[in-house]
Amino acid sequence: MSDAHLTERQLVEGPEPVELTDEPITLSTHDPAGGSPPKGPASRRRRIALTVALVVGLAGAAALGTAGWRIAREKDVRLGTPDRVAGLTRDDSDRARSTADYLRSGFAADIELDRSVGTVYSDPADEKRAVLFFGGTTLLWQPERDLDSLFGLMADETGRVTDLRGVPAGRYGGVMKCGRTSGDGGDFAVCGWADHGSVAMGMFANRSVDESADLFRQIRDGVQTRG
Template structure:
């Protein structure tokens, strides 16, 4: 009997593959390194990667019992969402502008009710007007002091203005805005009237109950108190819309005084101003008339002005 040829496939053609497109089991797979996995998951064109990727193969035939690689027979799964970090599905936090100046995060909470309208604005307008009046009047200290008699100058220099703890039974206001305004008022007068022997600025009463009094003044030598009084009254008439200033009793401290009704931002104010050889001062009663202030003027001035 004749023997079959040792190479039944003559020529340079390679032996046919196994039916179904699977490669023959021989020769065995060649691995790039390490130990081959027992089972290899199929590799798809997209989708989620396997939890534990197998080693990469350097070439040759895939390992035994390997599932077929699909070149396009099955559509790839839809790729899952790409996560930049953290937990899946979280929206990335945007930190641009998310912190206020205080350093606290902004959560977009609805704003609270609008704040109640404050009277501080109109009060500060009056404060500014008074500072202007007193600084203009106090300028006379520099101009006319040299013309005064020595005895009058000595008496005038003993006068001081102070802010008492209470004024006609009204406590000193501790509101930060009003306290700051009073301090700035006094500091401004000291700067503009360097020869003043004292300056004063303070608020008394209870602003929440529309019970508020402001005092302001400077002490020093005034050569012509009557003129300073008239100049101050004219300036206050312009700034506070005072229609008429009427003379009133200046009280036991002497000098001259006037009071009148004013208005600022629609609210009434009672205004009294005094001047003597040693001081120029103003008392303003908010939300009241000049008649309300006149009855207490002499008492209030006596608690503010002190003569040595």
């Protein structure tokens, strides 16, 4: 039968069996061995694209999983102001309390916190080396961004923060940075930390940035708890 005489049914259903033997033989365009037709370049490109998408997807899922684990680990934080921490003694005088309340209130106005703290710690070895500490707890999705914003706000209040740089954050992780600024009482080293559950800052009179960074890590170990 010529191509011109193919019926509509034959075009749809394919060739009819040809009775050359006792059993009908169906004509087929498939590989007699049962294999698939050779795959061309388009099929290979699809396979490569799917592989790349799978790898990217797995990498993204791993990153999200790591971030979620870190947030879950850091989000439940408590900050206290113990009587003594890192060799310093809390100053409960009226003047110190007034200064601490002022710093705490200003800090809490700049960032929405669940709870805020503020206090002044004195150095028994030298009354001129006081430390002003203030901070609070809340869920922070981007700790470093929020910490940088607070350093910017501090610069608006006290003057430009110079030589700002990252320093080791200690055993609680997150991000910690230190620099220098000026205030009515003179020059201060200033440090701040932030993680997914807390943010805090300290101002250190008559101390170098490196000394202040080390002392701030010790203070953090004494005032912060998780879980």
